[in-house]
Amino acid sequence: MKNTLICKCFIVLALAASACGEIKVGDGTAPEDTSADVSADVDRTPEDTTPEVTAECTKDLECANMKGKTPCNVPSCNAAAGKCVLKPREVGEACTNPLDEAGECESATCDATGECVKKPKAEGSKCGTNVCGKKCAAGQCVSTTEKDYDDKNPCTKDYCDQGNEVKHDPLTGLEFPCSDNDACSEDDICVGGQCKGQLITCTDGVLCTFDSCDKAKGCVFLADNKKCTDTDPCLNTACDLNEGCTTTTPKLGT
Numbered sequence: 001m002k003n004t005l006i007c008k009c010f011i012v013l014a015l016a017a018s019a020c021g022e023i024k025v026g027d028g029t030a031p032e033d034t035s036a037d038v039s040a041d042v043d044r045t046p047e048d049t050t051p052e053v054t055a056e057c058t059k060d061l062e063c064a065n066m067k068g069k070t071p072c073n074v075p076s077c078n079a080a081a082g083k084c085v086l087k088p089r090e091v092g093e094a095c096t097n098p099l100d101e102a103g104e105c106e107s108a109t110c111d112a113t114g115e116c117v118k119k120p121k122a123e124g125s126k127c128g129t130n131v132c133g134k135k136c137a138a139g140q141c142v143s144t145t146e147k148d149y150d151d152k153n154p155c156t157k158d159y160c161d162q163g164n165e166v167k168h169d170p171l172t173g174l175e176f177p178c179s180d181n182d183a184c185s186e187d188d189i190c191v192g193g194q195c196k197g198q199l200i201t202c203t204d205g206v207l208c209t210f211d212s213c214d215k216a217k218g219c220v221f222l223a224d225n226k227k228c229t230d231t232d233p234c235l236n237t238a239c240d241l242n243e244g245c246t247t248t249t250p251k252l253g254t
Contacts (some may be wrong), residue, residue: 056082056083056084057077057078057079057082057083057084058077058079058082059077059079060075060076060077062077062084063075063076063077063084063085066084066086068086069086070114070116071089071095071096071097071098071108071110071116072088072089072093072095072110072111072114072115072116073086073087073088073089073114074086074087074089075087088110088114089110090110091109091110091111091112092109092110093109093110094107094108094109095108095109095110095116096108096116097116100116100118102118103118104127104128104134104136104141105120105121105125105127105136105139105140105141106118106119106120106121107119107120107121120136120139121136122136123136123137123138124136124137124148127141128141128163130163130164131160131163131164131165131166132144132149132160132161132163132164132165132166133160133162133163135148144160146158146159149166149168151168153168153193154176154178154179154190154195155170155171155172155176155178155190155191155192155193155194155195156168156169156170156171156193157169157171168193169193170190170192170193170194171190171193172190172191172192172193173189173190174189176189176190177189177190178190178195179195180195180196180197182197182215183213183214183215183216183217183218184199184200184202184213184214184215184218185197185198185199185200186198186200200213200218200219202218202219202220202221204219204221204241206221206239206241206242206243206244207227207244207245208223208224208225208227208228208239208244208245209221209222209223209224209239209241210222210223210224221241223238223239223240223241224239225237225238225239227239227245228244228245228246229245235247235248236248
């Protein structure tokens, strides 16, 4: 039994040696000297693998999160230097402060100190999100009326059309009397958005007058003595605005 165990162990050891290869111990062979290769590696200059330092920015969008920015000092990219810089807005330029936003009837602009300041809009200024329909009054955004869109033409209907457009519709008809500020016309009414009247006739029935019409004064009648002729050479004649040609004093020295 003992010999059988020794034999089995010997077989196992033989198989292990066969699988791993022959192992020599103390055979007098010196280990290979690799110091020369190590030295060569130390003396060789390593390849520069440092990544290239890129510019801080190439466009304004890359500077959006720049520290120190304010509503009146906005980040901008100096493309030539490749650096983000703070660019001040012009005095009076519109600004938006997210921590203190302007109301509907306020405007915010940059002042000379670089601060975004609010001030009330002028009375009657447009407010709200629509094109028309709202205005500022005493600091409040209120609804408008037709008077707010008056174009000073009495022959148009002025209004805001559903907040989208201001309209001036032309008017026509006898129910829309007007004045064209012309003293030489009468019975003025609106026709196609314009005030028009009938021209008047200026005549006084006096033959020796010159009849005309002045847009500001109306009919004008001027005496014209040259239109008066008389068969009597010894008498002076003249044009009277009411009586026409009349005989006056005798001619002297004739």
